[in-house]
Amino acid sequence: MDKFKTVLNIAGKQTNLGFGLIALLTAGGEQIFSAVVFKCPCNELNFVYGLVFLLVPALALLLLGYILSKKTWKLLTGLCQHTGKLLCCKKLAAAGVVLFQIGTFAFVAPSTWIAVALLNGNYYECAMTGTNVSIYNKHVCRDPDSKIQCEKELHRFPCGKSVSVPQAVREDVLVTLLFIQSA
Template sequence: MEKFYRLLDLLTRHHRAVGMSILSLLTAGGETIFSNIVFQCPCNSTWNLPYSLSFFICPALVLFLLAYVLSSKVGRLITGCCARDQGDTSGSISHKADPGQCSRMSKCCQKLICSRITLDAALAPVTWIAVALLGGIYYECAASATEWASKNFCQGQMPHCSEKLMQMPCQKKSPENSEEIQRTLKLLRAKSQMYGWILITVVVIFIMLVNCCKFCTSQVSFLQHKFLKIYEKQENEILTAESKRYATELAERNVKCFFEDVYQESVRIPGAAEWKEISVVIEPTDTAYSALHDYATHRPRENAYQNPDSN
């Protein structure tokens, strides 16, 4: 049992790496299923290349966009960026947009593009493309209809060599010219696998450089960086638990008020401005590990003597 808890603690501490590994395995498995079951090369001069490219690009693009859609950090960055700042809501309605609206939008977009979110979102698409290149099936079909393949495999051959080359992906198991077909397809598959390993190498080197730059330019020490990670995890867990508790209390109060006509003490729920303050994404510093930490550091004194039953 003790070993189980150690394993669970290890998985918890390295949940990010474990999650990325599982996502990569699922993406690789999905690509294998697609290439073996769904993909059927048309063996046509018009459709070989676009059909194969669609299996390279479209699933990768879908995975990339899904990663953005499902990312909570993206939601925190872009929520309210395009909204009008109502300011005083006592009755006067402003017909002009907030002057700082465009600047807030540009800051949100800048953070969205330059943050680590993009790197995380690119993991699944890159995995898909790399596995597809290592398999070689898509590349065989795409390359068989290109001028490069005709120049390299049809020099000095019969006039209809190009048409025959396009049919090769559909004739893998054909007894006619089996050796010639297999030899040509092996060359195409080898080229595809070479591109796949080059892509993997470039991505690994890029990730290594990004991490090196991140640590080299870090304003905090290594141990403090680890502490910030622990704090972020604990803050999220406690905030989720407390939000659930307060939401339950508020729901119970309102339901009892409706069914039993019984008035209970108000449950203090932060206002929209306070939620907005703790929802922003900030760079951790010595004085503010997160937006919630910054809020708790600067707000208690001015709110300490306010009546919590303001709702």
């Protein structure tokens, strides 16, 4: 039991280990969430649906990072308690430094979520097939034979439900989306 406490004490003092553990747990959680919960609706709401699944969990993780930090609560409950104006300004400067420290820790999970989600590509693919920008759709749908049909049925491509657009064209469009993402 003493060895376990020693390991926990060392882990608690090492911020890089803590950052790595949070990033690893977030990446694993994103993969599970993506596999179990996410399913692109393949309609006109693809853009909103993809962005919600990309950004809302990241925002929730950011808020959770701030809420679970002891420093946040110490900062909020101990700031400017009936002191002079000059002392309060010094506390505000110190509070800014502490807020930056809290932010560096709180931003680990959301940035990991977004990075892993973009590497996976499911949310991005769903969101970008739901855009309603004709210039973008014309850029993505380049095949001259099925260009008009491709633009009309672009939102169905992540599910493979497009009947009138050939499979090769659909795959080409999805590869183009992934290429645009990585560029």
